Amino acid sequence: MDDQRFRLTFTVDRDNIKLREFLNEKMISKRTLAATKYEGGLLLVNGIERDVRYLLREGDEVKILFPPEIPSKGLVVEHGDLAIVFEDEAILILDKPPGQSTMTSQNHQSGTIANYVAGKFSGERIPATVHIVTRLDHNTSGLVCIAKNRHIHHLFGDKIIKSGFHREYEAVVEGHIQEDIFSITERIGRKDGSIIERIVREDGQEARTDVRVIQRYTKNGHDLTRIRLILHTGRTHQIRVHMQWLGHPIAGDDLYGGSQILIARQALHCALLEFTHPITGVKQTFRGELADDMASMLMERL
Template identity: 30%
Template sequence: MNHIIRHSYAASRDGQTVEELLRSQGYSKSLINRVKLTDDGLMIRGEKVYTTRRMQAGDRLDVALPEEASSEHIVPTPMPLSILYEDEDLMVINKAANVPIHPSQGNFSNSLGNGLAWYFEQKQQSFVFRAINRLDRDTTGLLIVAKNALSSCILSNMIKNRQIHRTYLAAVSGDLSGQPEGTIDVSIARLPGSTIERIPDPVHGESAVTHYQLLSYQPETGTSLLMIRLETGRTHQIRVHMKYIGHPLYGDFLYNPDYRFLQRQSLHSWQLSFTHPVSKIPMEFTAPVPDDMQQFLPDIWIQK
């Protein structure tokens, strides 16, 4: 069955076309074209309409998103999933460590995509994998997955327009008490000759801006716990920026292979806030701090 999203509008002006209305709601041109080819894709008062139809005040436009086949190359694999929120448009997942997001060479069946394919197979629902924000394999915490083409369009644009606010917790080496907050504005580029490693590159790199705030310092371990907010979302941005200022993350196999305290990079996607792509309701989520990072928390924090 097609996923139906219904909207009722009092036209802001006489003569607004269906296409203008859809574009104002975040539909891409390609999605509008797909909806046009769907049986009963665009309906007003039970009548099929075209995108050129000029609407009148009080008209109700019903949209049927085209039904999609499941992603062919993602093998369903049972695995535990921590789903913090789910509705017909999106999911918010608390990703575990050592779980890549997408299947790839060497990770053909152990990615989050495989686990979600199995989850939807059990519900006898089609599944197209649309992860909105990226997390490295060893980064834990919050991830948004769009469940249909419309929410994917809108959420992807929100990422580009910096309307999805992401806050991380990071444990880094060294004492930042002397500079408890700051902004790192240094472009990042791929290391020449490497397929994965990134480096600061003010000349050839892409713009990258990271804000940090010190939450606590442990003198016995020489560790600073930071709250980090991203303006941009470059690959390895936090890892590269923290190494750049001389305070790398622990357990980072690329940039600081110091495994004294944990066996993966000490980074957790802690909080997310955004406006729901369809209902427009403000949403906020917090992912519990994983066990291996609780050692860096100040004593006054009470873990639930």
């Protein structure tokens, strides 16, 4: 069987730098180096195994083979359909349908994106566990980003903090929003007595959602507004809470005051992901079409 451990290769650009320092510049963490040494990885310089004290010279080829990852015992490996938008050796972009959880939980232990990705990796003999970079609520549809190695997940964490990970959503909300472009910056915290529901509260965490109206229309006697949203923070249920606070709950979102007359789940969709690829450094932009139930809300406007 071919060795399918995740690997990276670098070319040294100057003399007299220790391997450890060089890899630190490449954002290989101390934890990753320790795991590489003790858990089945390799550090190679020009094809020869070296330790982190080895002194490099300009032009040397440094290759790191990351140790195989073992999925957690609680993650059941299952095989199911995945709508793959993009895949390379480092990342996986999926289009998640509504009604499917991203990660396993007490209420959803099987049939999730995580279960199916674990099955994909197992079937392809990829020695990796599942690293969710962006997750969506059970009934939110759209694009999800997954890292195929814990080092890539670590790099995404750094990118999110320093450079930003751009996400755009589309939603259909109740009523006609009057302003065309605005921001909501109300703080969000847990609702007293609930482990699920969030509310706007002064002692909550900072949150910012930018809103742009795409279209105002009426369907079956119901005033609706199609909007585009940009998240600058990632609070739980952020868009849903902010739209409820605005007085325009998302259609179908019964947890936050939306009616299910026209759609049986919150009409919320992650339509765009944009970021710098953690390995190539190239800007990546991914767009996804609306799920069928949301698309039908925009048809036959009466």
